[in-house]
Amino acid sequence: xxxxxxxxxxxxxxxxxxxxxxxxxxxxxxxxxxxxxxxxxxxxxxxxxxxxxxxxxxxxxxxxxxxxxxxxxxxxxxxxxxxxxxxxxxxxxxxxxxxxxxxxxxxxxxxxxxxxxxxxxxxxxx
Numbered sequence: 001x002x003x004x005x006x007x008x009x010x011x012x013x014x015x016x017x018x019x020x021x022x023x024x025x026x027x028x029x030x031x032x033x034x035x036x037x038x039x040x041x042x043x044x045x046x047x048x049x050x051x052x053x054x055x056x057x058x059x060x061x062x063x064x065x066x067x068x069x070x071x072x073x074x075x076x077x078x079x080x081x082x083x084x085x086x087x088x089x090x091x092x093x094x095x096x097x098x099x100x101x102x103x104x105x106x107x108x109x110x111x112x113x114x115x116x117x118x119x120x121x122x123x124x125x126x
Contacts, residue, residue: 029043029047029052030043031043036111036115037108037111038111038112038113038114038115038116039115041104041108041111041112041115042112042115042116045100045103045104045112046070046112048060049065049067050067050068050070051067053071053119054069054070054071054073054116054119055069055070055071056069065096066096067096067097068094068097070116070119071119071120072120073116073117073119073120074116074117074119074120078110078113081113081116082106082109082110082113084097085099085100085101085104085109085112085113086099086100086101086104086106086109087099087101088100088101
């Protein structure tokens with residue numbers, strides 16, 4: 001009886017440590033204090049796949065998804081970025097990018113596009 005309780009306690013402790021570690025690893029990044037509207041939207045809707053620095057996230061790689069490098073977004077016209085965010089990538093042959101037109105207003109998408117242009121100047125995060 002005593003041995004069974006010890007095994008149960010160790011198993012529960014192991015599950016707890018595993019779940020805590022998984023929660024720590026999968027914790028969503030948060031925008032810095034004083035972040036602009038576009039940056040807060042980026043952290044909410046984009047950072048999960050594109051990463052905080054815009055170069056891609058290891059989370060996306062777990063699911064064999066290779067999101068676009070947003071540090072090169074400044075090379076694209078604003079209307080292109082607006083359309084791909086609003087309507088998704090399937091409309092232009094990039095089926096991995098979901099549409100966010102139902103979640104974001106046009107003004108939100110414009111703020112997000114403006115923020116994307118700031119990613120080019122940032123160094124890669126580690």
